[in-house]
Each structure stands twice: as structure tokens, then as C-alpha cells.
Amino acid sequence: MGRTLASAIIAAHSTEAAREGEICKVNVDFAFANDITAPPAIVSFKEMGAEKVFDKERCAVLPDHFTPNKDIASAEQTKKGREFALSQGMLYWEVGRVGIEHAFLPEKGYILPGDIVIGADSHTCTGGALGALSTGVGSTDLAAVWALGETWLKVPPTIRVNYEGKRPAWVSGKDMILSLIGRIGVQGARYMALEFGGDGVEALPMDDRFTIANMAIEAGGKAGLFVPDAKMLAYANARAARKFSPVYPDADAAYFRTETFDMEKMVPVAAMPHSPDNVKPVRECGSPEIHQVFIGACTNGRIRDIAAAAKMLEGKQVAAGVRCIVIPASYEVYNQALDMGYLRTFTEAGAVVCTPTCGPCLGGHMGILAAGERCVSTSNRNFVGRMGSTKSELILASPLTAAASAITGRLTDPRDAASPDFFKKLEEE
Amino acid sequence: MSKIFKGNAWKYGDNIDTDVIIPARHLVTSDEAELGKHCMEDIDKDFVKKVAPGDMIVGGENFGCGSSREHAPIAIKGAGCSCVIAASYARIFFRNAINVGLPIFECPEAAASIETGDEIEVDPGAGTIVNKTKGKTFTVAPFSPFLQDLIQQGGLIPYVRKELARRKGA
Numbered sequence: 218m219g220r221t222l223a224s225a226i227i228a229a230h231s232t233e234a235a236r237e238g239e240i241c242k243v244n245v246d247f248a249f250a251n252d253i254t255a256p257p258a259i260v261s262f263k264e265m266g267a268e269k270v271f272d273k274e275r276c277a278v279l280p281d282h283f284t285p286n287k288d289i290a291s292a293e294q295t296k297k298g299r300e301f302a303l304s305q306g307m308l309y310w311e312v313g314r315v316g317i318e319h320a321f322l323p324e325k326g327y328i329l330p331g332d333i334v335i336g337a338d339s340h341t342c343t344g345g346a347l348g349a350l351s352t353g354v355g356s357t358d359l360a361a362v363w364a365l366g367e368t369w370l371k372v373p374p375t376i377r378v379n380y381e382g383k384r385p386a387w388v389s390g391k392d393m394i395l396s397l398i399g400r401i402g403v404q405g406a407r408y409m410a411l412e413f414g415g416d417g418v419e420a421l422p423m424d425d426r427f428t429i430a431n432m433a434i435e436a437g438g439k440a441g442l443f444v445p446d447a448k449m450l451a452y453a454n455a456r457a458a459r460k461f462s463p464v465y466p467d468a469d470a471a472y473f474r475t476e477t478f479d480m481e482k483m484v485p486v487a488a489m490p491h492s493p494d495n496v497k498p499v500r501e502c503g504s505p506e507i508h509q510v511f512i513g514a515c516t517n518g519r520i521r522d523i524a525a526a527a528k529m530l531e532g533k534q535v536a537a538g539v540r541c542i543v544i545p546a547s548y549e550v551y552n553q554a555l556d557m558g559y560l561r562t563f564t565e566a567g568a569v570v571c572t573p574t575c576g577p578c579l580g581g582h583m584g585i586l587a588a589g590e591r592c593v594s595t596s597n598r599n600f601v602g603r604m605g606s607t608k609s610e611l612i613l614a615s616p617l618t619a620a621a622s623a624i625t626g627r628l629t630d631p632r633d634a635a636s637p638d639f640f641k642k643l644e645e646e
Numbered sequence: 647m648s649k650i651f652k653g654n655a656w657k658y659g660d661n662i663d664t665d666v667i668i669p670a671r672h673l674v675t676s677d678e679a680e681l682g683k684h685c686m687e688d689i690d691k692d693f694v695k696k697v698a699p700g701d702m703i704v705g706g707e708n709f710g711c712g713s714s715r716e717h718a719p720i721a722i723k724g725a726g727c728s729c730v731i732a733a734s735y736a737r738i739f740f741r742n743a744i745n746v747g748l749p750i751f752e753c754p755e756a757a758a759s760i761e762t763g764d765e766i767e768v769d770p771g772a773g774t775i776v777n778k779t780k781g782k783t784f785t786v787a788p789f790s791p792f793l794q795d796l797i798q799q800g801g802l803i804p805y806v807r808k809e810l811a812r813r814k815g816a
Binding site: 240253254256257260261264265266267282283288290291293294336337338339341353354355356357358360361364365369403404407408434437439492579580581598600601602603607 | 660661663665666669670671673674675676688689707708711712713714715716717720734736737738741742745746790792793802803805806807809810811
């Protein structure tokens with residue numbers, strides 16, 4: 218039987234047989250850490266007796282989590298990463314240029330089809346939207362990659378996920394991935410890879426693909442990969458920072474199992490507290506009252522996400538008693554949103570626009586929740602205490618659902634906040 | 647001769663995520679003792695007051711899911727726990743635990759049987775978990791040969807140190 222995409226990429230990076238279930242040594246194309254995970258990686262790197270990173274054009278530190286530094290401790294931590302990166306001569310981008318790592322690195326062409334990418338952050342799986350085997354590790358594993366240029370990976374079984382049919386305008390990549398996690402559960406893909414395909418994927422914009430790949434980890438997945446196609450290769454070719462060789466699955470690839478979705482029947486969904494697999498159609502969630510909306514994160518801070526939210530909010534007002542916080546994931550997104558007038562739309566609607574950062578997603582800063590507060594968030598995790606108080610609640614949803622909820626002050630299906638004409642126009646754009 | 651772990655169990659459920667093991671608001675340090683002070687506080691705020699040196703955390707399926715923070719196994723060590731027993735682990739936590747030297751044991755039967763307060767003895771060398779309170783013994787499947795070799799070399803840091811020396815000499 219043939220290889221799945223994950224297996225084929227591992228085989229292309231290893232001298233070993235790389236049969237499913239086997240652990241093998243692989244060469245790594247790109248390896249990065251952020252302001253939280255870099256400091257322990259640097260300690261391990263030194264304990265390893267390493268002096269230089271294996272390739273300074275392939276190793277990076279990105280200060281994105283608690284930046285702009287939220288307090289003295291985070292400032293000290295960010296400083297450690299900065300000083301190490303500068304002393305190594307490796308890739309580093311300062312606040313003001315850097316974005317959220319999983320949005321920024323693909324934009325700058327550092328994650329490319331066929332790559333193996335290792336990041337000290339669990340949402341490294343976002344890179345799967347570019348046909349890369351991109352996976353998260355802890356800081357010591359990352360340090361080993363910086364030192365050696367290689368790591369060990371187990372060749373995972375793969376669940377193939379097929380999205381078939383035409384996608385309604387009110388369904389986004391977020392609804393597609395939440396629907397999958399709701400079906401297979403938070404450990405449905407534990408130790409496995411997800412491979413996304415089906416005839417509905419061809420027309421799916423890259424931004425929605427990044428959202429889908431981003432949440433592979435929320436099903437326990439090691440990676441979530443899209444097979445290279447014209448749309449992906451056009452994105453990669455326009456941005457590539459180096460040469461790359463796309464890898465494809467075999468036609469007779471052996472999948473662990475296949476999950477299929479009929480997109481015409483899909484509806485906006487939400488993951489209710491406190492698990493990403495507690496997924497229901499938004500219209501069946503009982504319209505709970507909310508106190509905050511967060512639109513951003515490595516899940517949904519890209520230009521199509523920002524555009525969808527802005528269009529929904531255009532000429533409307535954020536409900537009294539609701540804080541709506543919008544954080545573009547990178548300056549490319551920020552500047553596009555500026556040029557398109559979206560940032561103005563947000564501020565006129567009474568929303569807050571912040572500089573690119575992970576911000577409130579992991580309870581860092583810029584929108585922490587008090588006890589008893591509820592937030593509709595476009596981020597990827599709604600664990601207890603994730604965005605603040607352990608007595609707060611997080612509902613995960615798409616940018617359209619989040620923006621619709623900001624207007625009504627309750628969790629709201631976008632179809633109940635906008636006209637059919639709105640969606641017709643959205644589809645045409 | 648490996649050390650035998652003796653202590654009492656603290657039992658939690660399935661899908662214990664790294665955000666409750668060590669909340670992100672404490673990720674402004676990677677100091678073991680400091681992180682240990684906040685271990686499990688978002689799921690059990692008195693955990694660090696109750697836990698005694700050598701005690702073990704027992705989880706269900708998918709223990710350590712979520713974020714890649716190596717701070718999670720470090721916090722468990724910092725709280726004084728000897729090891730973790732679970733039905734299964736999320737893959738990043740699994741790698742991190744091995745890399746930072748937190749002993750972990752995958753044993754669905756033991757994880758299902760053990761309750762909070764049970765007196766437990768784990769013999770890593772023999773691959774056994776004894777629930778002394780309930781009078782039951784469980785066998786732990788050994789790690790893969792690759793991992794056994796890595797652990798025998800002292801973990802990933804000594805492995806890399808050796809590999810770098812080999813490359814320098816070659």
C-alpha cells in the first residue's frame with residue numbers, strides 16, 4: 218500500500234524505511250520558538266554543549282505571545298530570546314515587524330510544501346496548510362533540532378478527512394474544523410496525522426485552510442496536512458524564502474480511516490465550554506449572553522477572517538455591555554485591513570483594535586476575563602481558565618459568528634444577524 | 647537497580663490539559679520550584695498544599711493535551727511528584743516528560759482502578775504499579791527500544807551532547 222502525505226514527507230527526509238509506526242531520524246527544514254518557549258530551549262541548548270544553531274537561515278525566534286511585553290517578567294523572558302537570536306545571527310523579528318508565528322512564517326515563505334517544520338508551540342501544525350509536516354514539540358526537543366538539524370518522529374497513521382460539495386457562504390474553515398473535532402473528539406487523532414481533501418477543498422481559500430490545519434492539535438493530531446494544489450503552490454511560489462519540493466500522497470495510500478463531510482449541509486457551529494469537542498450548531502446553543510468577543514489568534518487572525526468580521530460589523534454597533542477585541546495576526550494583515558478600511562469599521566462600531574500578538578488567547582493580556590464572564594472567541598482552545606478566571610467561559614466560533622455575537626450581545630448564528638444578500642455579496646467577493 | 651516510587655495518588659479525569667497543569671499566566675519563568683508552586687491550580691487550587699513528596703498524579707486518557715509548554719512536566723516535578731500514571735498521553739507532553747526527566751507510565755488498567763488517596767508503589771525496572779490500598783498489581787508495557795535507549799543514555803540532552811562530540815571528531 219502507498220504512503221499518506223505525512224508518511225511520504227517523513228520518508229523524503231529520512232534514510233530509514235519509515236514504515237508506519239516506526240520511529241526514525243529526520244532532517245528538519247525549519248525550527249522555531251517563541252518568547253515563552255525560547256528561554257528553556259536556550260538553557261537546554263547550552264546544556265547540550267551546542268555552540269551554533271545548525272543553520273541560521275532555518276532557525277528562528279519570534280516574540281509573539283506576551284508581547285509587546287506585558288510585565289517585567291515577560292520583558293526579561295523576551296530579552297533572553299532576543300539576545301540569543303542576535304548572538305547566533307539566526308532569524309529574529311522585533312515587535313513592530315513580527316506577527317503571530319503561525320501566521321507570520323507562512324507569509325514570509327519560511328514554511329513550504331514538502332518541508333518538515335518543528336516549532337516549540339503546539340499550533341505549529343498550522344503549517345500543514347502548506348503541505349508541510351509541521352508539528353509542535355517542547356523546548357528541549359526544539360533545542361536538539363537547533364543543535365543537530367534533525368529530530369526523531371514516529372511515522373503516524375493518517376485519518377483522511379474529505380470535505381465534499383459546495384461550501385455555503387456562512388460556513389468557514391473554522392466551522393469545518395470544529396465540525397470534525399466535534400465528531401472525532403479531542404483525542405480522536407491522538408498520535409495521528411489528519412490529511413484534508415475532497416472536492417470542496419479546491420475552492421477553499423488558503424486562510425481557511427490555515428484555520429483548519431491550526432486546530433489539528435485540538436483533535437490530538439500530530440499534524441494536519443493539505444495536499445499541494447494550484448492554490449497552495451501559487452501562495453508558496455509568491456512567497457518562498459528558499460527552494461522547496463512539494464510532496465504528494467500515493468494514489469493507493471493506506472489511511473487509518475476516512476471521515477467525510479457534505480459541506481452543503483454544514484452550518485455555523487460553536488465549541489461550548491470547556492472543550493473544543495463540545496461542538497453544536499450555533500442555533501442550538503440557546504443564545505447565551507456574552508461579555509466579550511475576541512477576533513484574532515493564529516486560528517483566525519488572517520485577512521479573510523478580519524474582512525468577514527468587518528463586513529458583518531459594517532454600519533452596526535457592538536452591543537452595550539460587550540467588549541469586542543480585534544487583533545490582526547500580522548502586520549501584513551494589519552496593513553491590508555488598514556488599506557481596506559476594516560480597522561475604521563471596527564473602531565466606528567466600538568471595537569478595540571490591537572497590535573499583532575497572541576494576546577488574550579492564552580490568557581496573556583489585552584482582554585482577560587473576570588469570574589462569571591463569557592467570551593465568544595475565534596481562538597482554538599476553551600479549556601478552563603484559558604483566557605482568565607477559572608470561572609469564566611469561552612465559546613469558540615468563526616469570525617462571522619463572533620462578529621454577529623458582538624452585535625447582538627448573545628451567541629448568534631451569522632444567518633440571524635445578516636440578510637441573505639449579505640451572504641450573496643460575501644460569496645461574490 | 648531503578649528507584650521505586652512510593653506515594654499517594656491524586657486522581658484526575660480524561661483530557662487533563664497543560665493549561666490546568668500550569669496556567670499560561672505563570673509562564674514568565676521556567677524555574678522548576680516556581681512553576682511547582684502553581685501546579686494543577688486551575689483544576690485543584692489546593693493541590694500544592696495537599697501533595698507530599700513522592701506522590702503521583704493519575705490521569706485518564708490524553709493526559710497533557712493542549713499546549714507544547716515543557717513547563718507542564720517541569721511544574722509536576724517542581725510540585726514534588728515522583729511520576730505520572732495515565733491511560734494515555736498527548737504526544738507532545740509524552741516527549742516533554744521524557745526530555746525533562748519526569749517518569750511517566752502508560753497503563754489504562756491502573757489509571758482506571760486507582761483513586762485519590764490510594765497508596766501506590768511503582769517499580770520502573772520491573773514495570774509494575776502496585777496499588778497497596780486495593781491490593782492490586784498492574785504491569786506497564788515497556789517503552790519502545792528507541793525510547794529505552796534514549797532514556798538509558800540519560801535523555802535527550804546527553805544524547806545530543808554525545809552526537810555533537812561524534813560530529814566534531816568525525
